[in-house]
Amino acid sequence: MKKLLAVLLALSMAFALVACGGNGGNNTADNTANNTNNTGDNTANNAGDSGDAEQPGAGKTVGIAMPTQSSERWINDGANMKAQLEALGYEVVLQYAEDDVQMQVSQIENMVAQMVDCLVIAAVDSGALTAVEAQAKNAGIPIVAYDRLLMDTDAVSYYASFDNKGVGTAIAEYIVEAKDLEGARAAGESYTIEFFMGSPDDNNAVLLHQGIMEVLQPYLDDGTLVCKTGRTSFDETCILRWSQETAQQWCENYLSGFYADEDLDIVCSAFDGFAYGCRSALESAGYTEENWPLITGQDAELMAVKNIISGKQTMSIYKDTRLLAEKCVTMVNAVVNGTEPEINDTETYDNGVLVVPSYLCTPVAVDINNYEELLIDGGYYTAEQLAE
Ligand code: BGC
Numbered sequence: 001m002k003k004l005l006a007v008l009l010a011l012s013m014a015f016a017l018v019a020c021g022g023n024g025g026n027n028t029a030d031n032t033a034n035n036t037n038n039t040g041d042n043t044a045n046n047a048g049d050s051g052d053a054e055q056p057g058a059g060k061t062v063g064i065a066m067p068t069q070s071s072e073r074w075i076n077d078g079a080n081m082k083a084q085l086e087a088l089g090y091e092v093v094l095q096y097a098e099d100d101v102q103m104q105v106s107q108i109e110n111m112v113a114q115m116v117d118c119l120v121i122a123a124v125d126s127g128a129l130t131a132v133e134a135q136a137k138n139a140g141i142p143i144v145a146y147d148r149l150l151m152d153t154d155a156v157s158y159y160a161s162f163d164n165k166g167v168g169t170a171i172a173e174y175i176v177e178a179k180d181l182e183g184a185r186a187a188g189e190s191y192t193i194e195f196f197m198g199s200p201d202d203n204n205a206v207l208l209h210q211g212i213m214e215v216l217q218p219y220l221d222d223g224t225l226v227c228k229t230g231r232t233s234f235d236e237t238c239i240l241r242w243s244q245e246t247a248q249q250w251c252e253n254y255l256s257g258f259y260a261d262e263d264l265d266i267v268c269s270a271f272d273g274f275a276y277g278c279r280s281a282l283e284s285a286g287y288t289e290e291n292w293p294l295i296t297g298q299d300a301e302l303m304a305v306k307n308i309i310s311g312k313q314t315m316s317i318y319k320d321t322r323l324l325a326e327k328c329v330t331m332v333n334a335v336v337n338g339t340e341p342e343i344n345d346t347e348t349y350d351n352g353v354l355v356v357p358s359y360l361c362t363p364v365a366v367d368i369n370n371y372e373e374l375l376i377d378g379g380y381y382t383a384e385q386l387a388e
Contacts, residue, residue, distance in 0.1 A: 055089025056333050062090050063111030064120045067148075068099045071242070071273055073299045073321060074122065077147070080325035081120065085332065099241050101125045108132045112139055118332050119143045124241070125201040127151040142335035145356065146328055149203045152352045157335050159349050159358040160328040162319050164204040167363045168211020168270075171296045174315050174365050175266060176215060178294055185224045193225045193266040194254055195237040196247045196274040203351075205242075208270050208298075209234040216268075225266075228258040239274070248277030255285040263291045272297040272304035275313045300366050305375060305386055308368055315367040318374055327359045 062085050066078045074096070082092045093111060097104035104124045111119060112135050119136055121143060123129055130153050136143055137155035145159040175181070179191055195212075198205025213232070219225040220232060231237050239246045247269065255264065267278045275297035282293065289311065297304050297316040307313035327342070334341035345358040366374050375381050 056337050057085060057088040057090030060090055060117040060336055061114070062092055062118050062120060062332055062336075063108070063114070063116035064092060064094045064146075065104055065108050065111070066094065066096045066122050066146075067104070067124045069096045070099065071271075071299070072301045072303070073319070076321045077122065077325060080322050081146075081328060084325055084329045088329070088333070090332075097124050099124050101128045105129065105132050109135065112136050112141060115139065116141060118336050120146050120328060120332060121150060122146040123148050123150060123202075126203055127201060129153070144328055144331045144335065147204070147324065149349050149351055149356065151203060154353045156351065156354075156356055158331040158341060158343070159356040160324055160331055161204070161349075161358060161360055162324070162363045163360045164207040165211040165214075166360075167204075167298060167317050167319075168208040168213075169215055170211075170317055170363055170365045171208075171268065171270070171298070171315075172212045172215035174296065174367070175268065175294065176219070178314065179266065181219050181224050185219065185222065190224055190226050191265040192259070192262060193220075193227050193268055194229060194251070194264060195227070195232060196239060196250065196267065196269040196271075196278065197234055197237040198270045199240055199242050200234075200238040201240075202242070203349075205238060205270065206234060209237070212268065212270075228262070229254055242271050242273060244273040244277040246277075247271075247274035248281050251278040251281035252284065255281060259285075263287075264293050267293050267295040269296050270298055272299045272301045272313075272316055275304060275307070275316075279307065279312050300375065300380075302381060302385060305366070305371055305381065308366070308371060309386060311368075315365055318364045318366040318380070320361065320378070320380065322380075323361050327361065331359070 064078060064081055066074050069075055078094050078096070082094050085092050093114070093116060095107045097107055101124050108119065108121065108129065109132055112132065119141055121129065126148050129150060133143060133150065133153040133155040142157045143150065143155050145156050147161050149159055150156045184191065197209045216225060220227060267275070269275045269278060275295050278295060292311065294314045297313055300316040300318040304313055304316045308316065331341045333339065343357045343359055345360050347355060349356045349358045364374065376383050376386070
């Protein structure tokens with residue numbers, strides 16, 4: 001009981017610590033590498049040296065493999081998890097692979113060689129880690145999949161993520177309401193739309209597209225939505241490694257070709273990074289306030305929220321990385337200390353070998369009407385950060 005209390009206390013302290021940063025570690029949009037360990041930082045740090053045997057992580061090390069620092073959300077994820085784990089006495093090895101599959105494989109191989117007590121992995125390519133995952137399993141090192149499901153492996157114990165299909169549904173439902181597609185359908189009107197979907201090696205991207213199409217397909221079928229490129233399937237719209245540059249290039253091509261004589265009304269983008277790329281393409285093509293399209297995104301990055309405030313992006317999906325980190329930390333504690341973490345889904349996330357027990361957090365649509373309440377009152381960003 002005493003131990004349980006200590007764990008709870010430490011967890012709430014960790015959460016408070018992260019939250020009282022004023023922004024949950026989310027102050028990094030313009031300065032991506034300065035509040036967390038950089039790629040090369042392979043040294044476990046000091047919190048675990050306290051030797052407090054009451055702490056669940058005392059004397060234990062967690063290896064965290066993150067995909068990239070090019071997008072703000074992963075920096076926040078890494079920083080939040082590191083802070084929360086250290087507050088529980090764990091030592092943490094945090095590494096970023098800069099979207100390089102081989103680099104991530106070697107980083108995890110090193111963590112296995114170091115005999116960390118648990119691995120937390122957000123994969124660059126979810127299916128490319130099977131060999132190193134098997135090595136971890138043979139070495140008795142449990143793995144928790146973080147945000148992105150690890151595919152084709154039996155070495156993963158738990159999965160912490162958001163409801164990824166729900167992200168797609170929320171984006172699509174936002175479009176339906178904001179453009180009043182029911183009204184448009186009744187009046188025989190239509191809107192043009194183009195899709196910019198996530199990476200084909202990320203299961204989240206596939207589910208997100210499914211969620212979008214579940215809601216929007218009927219409007220495409222009856223002509224209320226018109227996709228002039230004809231590119232609506234996942235295969236036609238997925239963008240490898242979630243590349244902002246590719247999204248921008250596609251958008252430039254679409255605008256100068258298919259949309260030379262007619263405005264693009266809706267940019268259905270699966271990621272804030274794509275929204276930035278499309279924004280540049282639209283500006284270069286001469287779009288103004290008068291004909292600026294509805295643009296969606298995902299992650300509620302600082303820059304995206306600023307763009308929402310200035311009208312250059314319409315909405316994003318808020319995924320509280322503090323909460324996700326907290327859920328993941330309870331999974332780490334469970335596998336390391338032999339307890340049961342909280343799970344709320346045992347059916348959805350089949351990785352091809354097993355259905356991975358998951359905790360799914362709820363994504364929320366954010367726009368000009370609710371950003372203050374959700375993000376500022378919720379302590380995710382400060383008003384000052386958004387005003388800068
Ligand atoms: C995450 C998204 C993120 C995307 C690009 C996905 O796996 O779920 O939140 O926008 O990767 O980094």
